[in-house]
Amino acid sequence: MAIATDVPKDSFRLSMLVYDTRYRSYTIQIVVLVLFAMAVAWLLNNTVQNLEARGKEFNFGFLWQRAGYDIGQQLIPYTNDDNHFRAVLVGLVNTLVVAFWGCIFATVLGVVIGVLRLSKNWLVSRLMTVYVEMFRNVPLLLWILLSYVILSETTPQPRDFRVTDEMAAAGEAPAASMMLFDTVAVTNRGTNIPSPLFDRGLGTLDLGFMSLNLTFWAIVAVIAASVFVNRRLLASARATQEATGDRPVTWWKSLLILFAPVILLLVAMGFHVEIPALQGFNFQGGILVAHSFTALTIALSLYTAAFIAEIVRAGIMAISRGQSEAAFALGLRPNRTMSLIILPQALRVIIPPLISQYLNLTKNTSLGIAVSYLDLRGTLGGITLNQTGRELECMLLMMLIYLTISLIISTLMNLYNKSVQLKAR
Amino acid sequence: MSETHAQTVTFVRDSMLPPAPPPVGERGAVKWLRENLFSTPLNIALTVLGILAIYLLLRAALPWWLNSVWNANSLAECRAIVEASAGEGATGACWAMIRQWWGAFIFGFYPPDQWWRPIIAFGYLFAALAPVLFAGQKRMLTILLGAVTAFLLVSLWLADTPGVPFVLAVVLVLGLLAMAQVMPGKLLWFTLIYPALTFWLLWGGSVWSPIVAMAGFGVLYAVFRFGSPFIGLAPAAGAGVVAAVLWWLYIDIPVVNVLQGILPLGLQAINSDQFGGFLLAIVIGVTGISFSLPIGILLALGRQSDMLIVKTLSVGFIEFIRGVPLITLLFTASLLLQYFLPPGTNFDIILRVIILVTFFAAAYLAEVIRGGLAALPRGQYEAADALGLDYWRAQRLIILPQALKISIPAIVSTFIGLFKDTTLVAFVGLMDPLKGVTQIVRADIDWKGIYWEPYIFVGVIFFLICFGMSRYSMYLERKLKTDHR
Structure with a gap:
């Protein structure tokens, strides 16, 4: 066989930058890099010019000024005399609290619904299908607004709970009563819990x-x-x-x-x-949970649960029937089969998409603005931004914080994912 | 032994008994009920719970539904009518609100005498989608285009369309219908024209601006076509892009002005803040969907690329967009874009929102498509290489068709997500159907305190559109299925 040893060693020509695959990728990368650098420079230049034209400067000093606004729900102490940074922290905690409870409720609900959707019971599986389709195909914003409106417009006023002397004498019940052994009162101003x-x-x-x-x-x-x-x-x-x-x-x-x-x-x-009790015109004692928080948590949980249910269903269905048959052949009872054979394998399929659902839920907490829930978006990207007029700094900081939260959640969940993945030995 | 046995037999059945029907518990409805509803104690409990849930739901909602009022001028009047007909304390739905406000829910503040324009645009949307959705299937194309014709005839007539646009619109769609019979492949040309046509229909203004803008693409193609024999494909493409950009930047507006001076043709200009309701949602949704797919594919390819810089930039873009909520991006569109663009630039808020929504969806699509690319067996890439295909040919002919097919369900759910997310534009002051319009209705003195009806109305429309999309994706999956399982 003739071996082509005489491949012409052509010298480098300029056209090889485009037509030779050895060099083309460098050309493309350099062009991309130059274009990118130009775009960044253009944006920065524009930003500097715009800031100058508006007489603003780029610094985060405003964070240490007095905030001067109140936040309804504060899990860390805060008064309107505190600075904006403190307000941002309060907002961040509010975001995280909703995300935390939302993830828990959505997971529980989603797993139950996903399993029930696979149930042999025709009626129940149909009902769950209806639930999933209903919540997946309608915007989350609708669920948030609807839960909020229902909570604040259909619940009784605090005075409806009052038992006056005449009513006590006549043995009449008040128009509204507390729930759960007289410990929780849902009024149109919020939910009073012990x-x-x-x-x-x-x-x-x-x-x-x-x-x-x-x-x-x-x-x-x-x-x-x-x-x-x-x-x-x-x-x-x-x-x-x-x-x-x-x-x-x-x-x-x-x-x-x-x-x-x-x-x-x-x-x-x-x-x-301490159990809330009606005193004067309102309930005293206990904690007043604002409807914005309740509505946001309920809506986020219900909405995300529909997606989690589908993930759980897909995960369980991904395990081949041979696995459960093998378990039965070994003499394992159905619930042990589930816990020892099916679930550990299904988890591997379920967890990666579950992570992204948690991330979505966390990001979706920013919709709390629709019901005036003062989360990170409401404090830093809302009132602080409007009061100080520092759009650039506030938005950048807010994006950075959300990005950090997302990265932390995905890192944690990926670590967990790694621990349950198949160990190849 | 067998002989004695034969002799002791005194009776041999010579005719078979007719087969008895299965016992009652093993057939028909009873069997179905037993197997599907009452097989185990747990199942019985679940069934009872399910029936209880349905009963409670119906008990609460059915009277409300049956007592619906369709003719009233205010919520108070509605309630009075319900109480008069169904007795004291009865509740009833007040759909009269929809009768009064449906225009705002569908069109926002779009002037009512111009409603025919979004209607034509909406009808043509399906005519433009038809060759994409049902490529080459003459029967489906005919059905869809026929439906579009019927829709246009009825709704344009209802919307009191002036004669000339009515006739033109119907003639055009009939032409398309005829084209579907003769040369269905050519229908794609209409899809290409559609964006400019719709832009002009919806926003109005001079007819020349979309035409001259589209001519920019013509310039691009002409330069590419005539330049490529002399300077090669890639430089010719580059020159074409430069020429087109120059055309749009410097030649476009003067040419439009000249042409408008010679032949002033145009529609009444409509401002962006007059858009609202589902018109807005569909404009943003459809534009976002159609632009995010190509961008998403490019990003996914970039992320899979061997080139370090391209890969890093793609990863950075995707992860950044996916890490922040859409709301922050929308606020960027409304608050920050003015910082990033040259001083004095001020372009349309809907356009800004569309750009950000497109980027948002593109980042998600890129991840979905990357999953599809990763799921393809290595052999496909190697086979493409072995055939001597270059990168783009390999992607176009071998890799992407398969990768996209694998990721169809996820792509469509991203689209559904995008369409649902169009409601978030309410937060930057646009009038989306959910928050914007509903808030106006609920702030109206006549309809204060109404909440179920507007949310149900908007929710049902969203449900129908999104559910339709997911059903279409299932159809597509079935159609494209090539394995023999």
Whole structure:
């Protein structure tokens, strides 16, 4: 065979930058880079000119000015005398709280609906299909607005709860009554729920830039410690089982470890519940949960649950029938088959799209503005922006914060995903 | 033994009994009920719960639905009518609100005497989509175009369309219908003209501006066509783009002015803030969908590319857009774009929103398409290389058709998401059907306190459109299915 050794070693010509695949990619990349740099320079130049024309400068000093506005829902202390930075923090916490509860409710609801949709029961699976299609094909904004309007327009006024002397004498019931053993009152101003109080709380620790609620963190620490000790206990029980074949009885130890320390701590701190009660024209005591929060959480959970249900259904259906048949052949009962064979495998399919649903939910909390929920978007991108007139800084900061939240959530969930993925050995 | 046995038999059945029907519990409705509703205690409980839920829902909603009032001028009047007919304390839906406000829900503040323009644009939308959706299927094309004709005839007549546009619109669609019979392939030309036509129909103004703007593409093609024999394909394409941009920047407006001076033809100009309702949602949704797909494909290819810089830029763009909520991007459109553009530029808010929505959807589409690209077996890429196809040919002929087919369901759900997200434009002051129009209705003194009816009305329309899209994607999946399972 003749071997073509005499390939002409042509010298470099300019046209090779376009026509030779060895060099073309460099040409393209350089062109792209130059275009990109030009675009960035153009944008920056425009921005500088525009800022100059408006007599504004680019700095974040405004964050330390007095905010001067009130925020309805504040989980960390805040008054309108605090600075904008504090207001932004309050907003961020509000965003995270809605996202947190939304994710929990949506997951629970979504898993239940997804499993029920696969149920052999015709009626129930049809109902769940209707639910999923209904929520997936209608904008989230509609669900938020509708829940808010229903909560604030159909619920009774606080005075409807009043029992006057004449009514008591006549044995009449008031127009509205509290729910859940007289602990929760849903009025048109918000939902009054009982609040936890401590007679001998640990107070707060002031760190200068922020203050820590020691009572809260003490409880969190004790719970975390209990869970950790309980896991150690279970691990040692498993070790014993694998060594001897007998599993020591652990359930009462678990219960003791999990609950006794917390209860002891609560008793020691004088824990009691303050139940809201009607005084004058409104309910006093307890915590007033604004309808904007409730509506946003409900709507986000219901909407995202429909998507999660589809993910769960697809995940379970992705496991081949052979797996459950093999489990039955091994003599496993149906619920153990589910928990030991199907779910662990289905989780691998479910988790990646679930992560993106959590991300979506978190980003969708920004729709809270439709019901005037003061989250990050409402404080930093809303009132602070309007008061200080610093669109550029506020928007950039807000995008940065959302981006960070998204990245953190996806990193955490990807770590978890890695831990359940198939370990190839 | 067998002999004795044969002899002891005294009776041998010589005719078979007719087959007995299965027991009652094993046939018909009873069997179905038993298997599907009452098979286990858990199932029985679920069924009971389901029936209870349906019952409660019906008990609450059915009287309300049955007591609907279609003719009234205010909510109070509605309630009075319901109480008069159904008794004290009865509730009833007040659809009369829809009768009074449907124009705002559909068209926003678009002047009522010009409603025929969005109607024509909407009808033609399907005529333009037809060759894309049902390529080469003469029967489906005919059905769809026939439906468009019927829709245009009826709704244009209802909207009191002036004679000339009425006749022109119907003649054009009949022409398309005839074309579908003779040369269905050529229908795509209408799809290409459609954006300019719609832009002119909806926003009005001189007829020459869309024509001259479209001529820019003609300039691009001409330069490319006549330049390529002399300077090669790539430089000719580059020169074409430069020529087109120069055309749009410097030649466009003077030419339009001259032509308008010679032959003033045009429609009444409509301002962007007069757009609203579903008109706005569909304008943003359709434009976003049609532009986000190509951008999304390019981004996905960029992300899969071997070129480091292209890849980094694509990844950065995609991850940035996907990491922030759409609302922040819309606010960027309304507040920040004025900082990023040369001082004094001020372009249309709807256009700005469309650009940002398109980018948003494109980033999501890019991820979806990347999934499709990743799902293709390596062998397909290698086969394309072995055939000697260059990068773009390989993508166009081998890779993308398969990758897009795999990702159809996800692409369509991204589109559905985009269409639902058009409601968010309410936050930058545009009048979307959900928040914008409904708020106006609810602020009206006559209809204060109404909430179920407007939300149900808007929700049902959104549901129909989105559900239709998802059904179409299922049809497409079935049609394109090539495996033999």
